[in-house]
Amino acid sequence: MAKRIGLLGGTFDPVHIGHLRSALEVADALALDELRVMPNARPPHRDTPQVSPQQRLEMVRLAVDGITPLVVDDRELKRDKPSYTVDTLELMRAELAADDQLFLLLGWDAFCGLPSWHRWEELLQHCHILVLQRPDADSEPPDALRNLLAARSVSDPLALTGPNGNIAFVWQTPLAVSATQIRQLLASGKSVRFLVPDAVLAYIDAHGLYRASN
Numbered sequence: 001m002a003k004r005i006g007l008l009g010g011t012f013d014p015v016h017i018g019h020l021r022s023a024l025e026v027a028d029a030l031a032l033d034e035l036r037v038m039p040n041a042r043p044p045h046r047d048t049p050q051v052s053p054q055q056r057l058e059m060v061r062l063a064v065d066g067i068t069p070l071v072v073d074d075r076e077l078k079r080d081k082p083s084y085t086v087d088t089l090e091l092m093r094a095e096l097a098a099d100d101q102l103f104l105l106l107g108w109d110a111f112c113g114l115p116s117w118h119r120w121e122e123l124l125q126h127c128h129i130l131v132l133q134r135p136d137a138d139s140e141p142p143d144a145l146r147n148l149l150a151a152r153s154v155s156d157p158l159a160l161t162g163p164n165g166n167i168a169f170v171w172q173t174p175l176a177v178s179a180t181q182i183r184q185l186l187a188s189g190k191s192v193r194f195l196v197p198d199a200v201l202a203y204i205d206a207h208g209l210y211r212a213s214n
């Protein structure tokens with residue numbers, strides 16, 4: 001039986017309910033066997049001071065613990081420098097059966113930025129792309145993506161067949177929460193309860209993360 005595996009990358013600085021709810025909705029809607037939440041390595045100067053990549057990873061671990069089918073994928077953080085998505089997908093592919101389906105989740109903004117990614121035209125050789133789109137979005141895709149969309153998009157994400165090669169849109173109303181907002185609340189001494197899972201909140205408090213005194 002071919003497996004259906006989703007991949008959600010991000011900085012998760014910190015992971016919050018917007019990420020988790022969105023990931024779970026996609027996993028449910030597409031009946032995924034596994035949705036891998038994968039924190040990205042960042043250039044050292046872009047990390048939040050006092051919050052290490054390992055701490056970002058630990059918060060994701062705590063957030064998905066016991067939440068089927070969400071799991072953590074730490075491969076990009078294990079490397080000492082940022083990874084290209086195409087390389088990560090290639091590595092993942094090598095570990096899967098030939099007919100397993102791999103779905104790369106991308107927000108609309110990230111999708112529109114695809115033409116600037118390293119070897120972006122090869123991405124669909126490894127996975128399908130699920131574009132997470134907001135019902136109120138009205139922007140047009142860049143010209144560089146028009147032909148690709150015309151050739152590769154299918155209207156129903158459940159109709160994606162085969163291991164790779166197509167693009168589908170998943171419509172979601174995102175929760176209005178961002179990691180930026182959470183960092184700002186914490187830096188000004190305010191509560192982020194209910195914006196992150198309790199276990200993540202406890203970790204943030206225990207380690208004094210994102211506080212202005214850091």
Ligand code: ATP
Binds near residue numbers: 017174176180
């Ligand atoms: P920051 O505010 O630091 O830019 P962020 O909250 O946008 O961070 P990222 O780690 O950059 O979080 O996001 C990882 C992925 O999760 C991206 O694909 C992003 O589009 C998506 N995402 C972020 N916030 C939400 C949300 N509230 N609902 C659904 N998806 C989200």
